[in-house]
Amino acid sequence: MAKLAKSPWLLHYDGSSCNGCDIEVLACTTPVYDIERFGIYNTGDPFQADILLITGGINSQSESVVKQIYSQMPEPKVVVAVGICACTGGVFKECYNIKGGVDTVIPVDVYVPGCAARPQAIIDGVVQALEILQKKRDDFEQKKKAGA
Amino acid sequence: MIQVISVIAYLVGAPLLGGFLDGCDRTVSARMQGRQGPPLLQPFYDLSKLFHKQILAVNSLQLLLNLCYLVLLAIAGAMLFAGADILMCLFILSTADMFLIVAAASDSSPYSSIGANREMIQVMACEPLTLLMAVGFYLTTGSFQVKDIIAQPVSAVVMMPGLLFGFFVIMAVKLRKSPFDCATSHHAHQEIVKGLTTEMSGPTFAIMNIAEYYEIILMLGIVAIFFINATWWSWIVALVLCAVAFFLETLWDNISARLKWMTLFKGCWIVTLLAGGINILVLMLIR
Ligand code: SF4
Numbered sequence: 001m002a003k004l005a006k007s008p009w010l011l012h013y014d015g016s017s018c019n020g021c022d023i024e025v026l027a028c029t030t031p032v033y034d035i036e037r038f039g040i041y042n043t044g045d046p047f048q049a050d051i052l053l054i055t056g057g058i059n060s061q062s063e064s065v066v067k068q069i070y071s072q073m074p075e076p077k078v079v080v081a082v083g084i085c086a087c088t089g090g091v092f093k094e095c096y097n098i099k100g101g102v103d104t105v106i107p108v109d110v111y112v113p114g115c116a117a118r119p120q121a122i123i124d125g126v127v128q129a130l131e132i133l134q135k136k137r138d139d140f141e142q143k144k145k146a147g148a
Numbered sequence: 149m150i151q152v153i154s155v156i157a158y159l160v161g162a163p164l165l166g167g168f169l170d171g172c173d174r175t176v177s178a179r180m181q182g183r184q185g186p187p188l189l190q191p192f193y194d195l196s197k198l199f200h201k202q203i204l205a206v207n208s209l210q211l212l213l214n215l216c217y218l219v220l221l222a223i224a225g226a227m228l229f230a231g232a233d234i235l236m237c238l239f240i241l242s243t244a245d246m247f248l249i250v251a252a253a254s255d256s257s258p259y260s261s262i263g264a265n266r267e268m269i270q271v272m273a274c275e276p277l278t279l280l281m282a283v284g285f286y287l288t289t290g291s292f293q294v295k296d297i298i299a300q301p302v303s304a305v306v307m308m309p310g311l312l313f314g315f316f317v318i319m320a321v322k323l324r325k326s327p328f329d330c331a332t333s334h335h336a337h338q339e340i341v342k343g344l345t346t347e348m349s350g351p352t353f354a355i356m357n358i359a360e361y362y363e364i365i366l367m368l369g370i371v372a373i374f375f376i377n378a379t380w381w382s383w384i385v386a387l388v389l390c391a392v393a394f395f396l397e398t399l400w401d402n403i404s405a406r407l408k409w410m411t412l413f414k415g416c417w418i419v420t421l422l423a424g425g426i427n428i429l430v431l432m433l434i435r
Binding site: 005006007031034036037038039041043044045047048050072074075076137140141 | 174178181182183184185186187190193194196197198200201202203204342345346347348349350353
């Protein structure tokens with residue numbers, strides 16, 4: 001296994017999902033799946049988060065919110081799109097108010113498919129995100145050193 | 149000489165031991181909830197991550213104020229471990245809290261302001277008992293100096309069990325344990341986001357965490373001086389009972405629901421009046 005980021009704190013935002021995926025995200029924190037064993041901590045605060053987990057597609061109202069949350073998270077950070085709605089817009093893709101997947105407004109690092117995405121898949125996606133997060137951390141360190 | 153060693157041991161060891169205790173707390177809590185929980189050293193991974201994050205400062209003051217909080221807590225603890233005046237130590241402890249409140253109030257986030265307000269209420273709820281406790285030590289041992297308090301033939305707790313109970317409640321408030329955790333929302337994390345710490349990110353938040361570790365050790369140090377007396381084995385007893393106290397706080401944290409600030413305030417004052425007040429009265433009568 002590649003070197004994984006050890007202390008990823010997670011922020012969950014519901015773009016415009018049907019709530020199916022959100023319930024699965026919450027299931028990840030329960031004793032059965034327990035994401036805290038990876039050191040993952042479900043915070044509610046963008047200022048302290050490393051991973052942004054978004055469920056549901058983006059509509060014109062949530063667009064600015066998602067952009068703001070993303071900008072409030074300090075570097076290094078990764079974004080995980082959970083559920084097919086967050087990946088592409090899913091069943092709501094044709095709706096007049098839906099812009100599409102999360103990647104229409106902010107860069108996404110990991111896509112977790114499924115409707116709803118299963119907790120196992122979500123955890124797998126997050127663990128993949130950890131690898132990317134670690135790489136970004138190393139890059140960030142190098143950039144800091146080069147800058148200093 | 150021993151004083152210097154114990155102060156240095158506190159300054160260097162408290163963050164390490166505090167972090168380790170925090171790790172134990174998280175693991176034990178997870179086991180109580182039927183989960184596996186994070187690795188034991190998770191708090192240190194968290195700290196190292198926080199120090200490596202980008203600094204997103206909302207203002208230039210917050211980092212400085214947090215540093216003041218850290219330094220004052222370290223001084224308060226150092227005084228206790230040097231065997232100096234316990235009254236002074238407690239005063240510095242509450243001054244340290246003031247810096248944290250100002251740090252939280254210095255930014256514009258409404259959540260942070262609510263957190264600061266609630267922290268202020270917590271300080272007000274805790275303060276009377278800490279003062280009574282200092283008075284209790286004086287009435288029992290005839291001195292405010294920690295080095296005299298721990299050199300008595302019998303442990304202070306014999307004369308002040310009520311104050312020890314009261315301090316146990318106050319400790320839960322100071323350590324932000326569940327029934328009284330309304331300033332930072334450790335567990336109910338969506339209520340006021342992260343309360344006091346909402347706008348602290350990266351290194352600023354790490355400094356606040358290290359200060360909390362100093363506080364844990366300081367609190368346990370105060371528990372210890374209730375038990376330590378002139379005999380050598382009382383130190384071992386005190387150490388064991390500190391561990392028990394910390395475990396009980398964790399247990400309490402997991403089995404109780406959070407209180408509203410008004411209940412917290414009333415609860416603390418009632419405990420102070422009943423457990424602390426009666427204890428002090430008895431002490432004054434039998435003196
Ligand atoms: S992917 Fe399915 S379950 Fe998830 S938000 Fe979309 S419609 Fe709901």
